[in-house]
Amino acid sequence: MSSPMQSSAYSATFRASEWMRSWSSIGCLLLVAGTGCSQKPADSSGNETNDSIRSVSVQLNWYPEVEHGGVYQSVVDGTYESLGLNVDIQPGGRATPVAPELAMGRSQFAITNADDVVLFRAQGADVVAVMAAVQDHPRCILVRADSGVESLENLSGLTLQRQAGRAYLTFLEKRGYLKDVRQVPYHNSIAAMVTDPKIAVQAYSVAEPLIAEQQGLEVRTLMVSELGWNPYSSVLVTTGDMIRESPDIVRAMVEGTVAGWKKFLDSPAQANAAILDANQHGMTEEALRFGAEQMVPLAMPRGNSNEVGMMTDTRWQELVDQMIELELVNADAVKAEDCFTTEFLSAEM
Template identity: 85%
Template sequence: MRSHLHSASVRASERMRTWSFFGCMLLVFASGCSQRTEVTSGDTADDSIRDVSVQLNWYPEVEHGGVYQSVADGTYESMGLNVEIQPGGRATPVAPELAMGRSQFAITNADDVVLFRAQGADVVAVMAAVQDHPRCILVRADSGVESLDDLSGMTLQRQAGRAFLAFLEKRGYLKDVRQVPYHNSIAAMVTDPKIAVQAYSVAEPLIAEQQGLEVRTLMVSELGWNPYSSVLVTTGDMIRESPEVVREMVEGTVAGWNQYLTSPEEANEAILDANKHGMTEEALRFGAEQMIPLAMPSGKNAEVGTMSSVRWQELVDQMIELELVDTDSVKAEDCFTTEFLTPAE
């Protein structure tokens, strides 16, 4: 059985593989062969129950806690939804799954939404569970690195091509930093204090601790690169054709996240059962604790799921500046909508 270290560590590597597939799928969409999204009635005595599917962007983990919570405690069902969760993994084609109608919803990151739209997919964010992105650089406490300004002379293990790297390079944080491939492990840090590793703050710090390392977690979000994470997305067609289903899904997911951030045990049990790739109960407990300040950075009275036009515009502008998308290829206002975050009048 693979360890949770492997599951968390290869996250960025495997997601990168989706882009070549997505590019091929765009040829299909352009030829007019895409399928319409359909929401069907469930095979129950209550015809008001509707079947929908949500595609995850990775193996089930704490980043999907709110969705698992609302399935486990019956919140979605109480709102008339029979929600099937499709676990992700290696090369999960999030945008094609939505565009082809095999899933009506998905979980992804805000920068991926911008990339999807720039490449022609009508993907729209409808709520964002995690306000501060968990992306970090992990260094040993005895490395001499106190902040990301101190990385000069270090060797960074990373997956090339990720947007956060382009940001760090553009801002000069990786000057005189030797960049090498990420080996899906923090093992090199055990023997070399000059090794830094890309990481998620909800996972790798615990793994380091379990290996006897005292580490420092340097959050990339504190530098200004902070796309929303654990974003619930759907398609423009779904919003236009089944707005009531979108509203119920958003409200149910917000409720799930509120409960998960308070008491994650039930959802973690479901995640543990669904993740067959070395996930542990201890890792889920740690991750859920780390999620609280990321999802509610302004405190426990914060409204979970909120999004702002300022944040989306800043992200689009940054990605244009970093030459990750072309100017005018995507508009911030098309990337998201907040109309389902408040009850209908």
């Protein structure tokens, strides 16, 4: 059995992937939403509010962690409030139905990953990305330093503990990186690595390396993004209806979230305290502090705070092309330009 610290850090590797468990029912939800479900902001009880109050809900794709730091920052320091927003954060979990929550109007915004946006749209959900907090995805493969593995190009002979069905695995498989690699289920622990140098595990660079260090393991963090699979993460999304009907609210939410991320990356203590209070799944102050430090180069790979939130046509088109090539979506099911908009981002970005 893993310790609370292990459990909290390892939980980072599942994230929004669990949306697939609920995806079989989203078609029905979308049909219901299409019959007149209101996209008006609602308060925590589900009642529609007066537009002047500007109360909105943001659905997280996982339990509160550093990947949501900017949202918590702008709640606790009053940034959203200064922009006329009353933001209610809805924690996620292992089976958070991000797209259905948006489609049914129970939340007006959500946090997810760019590849999930593509999948959502391919299935008919009108989900649109409006800012991306993290430019380089934290997905990595963790190996022991004494494994002899220096890069993802020489994983042959290892046993990889992973959660099946994720897009990055399809990418690695199609590119030949997992040839002669035995794949087994991931059990939310790095315990097997302690006794076997030939075990590798799926990981997020903002979490698992700390656990390995605490267990006395010297590990090597192999970033999948360096191979070319690099979808934006910690992406703020909303619906097409929300963009068309309440652009002022979307603009304020984007402005507040970008500002929150910039503050969080510079000084995360205040938001981390709020996250620690909201996370009831064994999170620790040390884990949040480590994660926030690791977030800085991921969100600002060139060290420029103006990178926070930015998205480009090139990156989205590359992602859609990759997912079509990997046969994760059909070529006629989704267009890159429909997945995102930069109209609410400031010109300096």
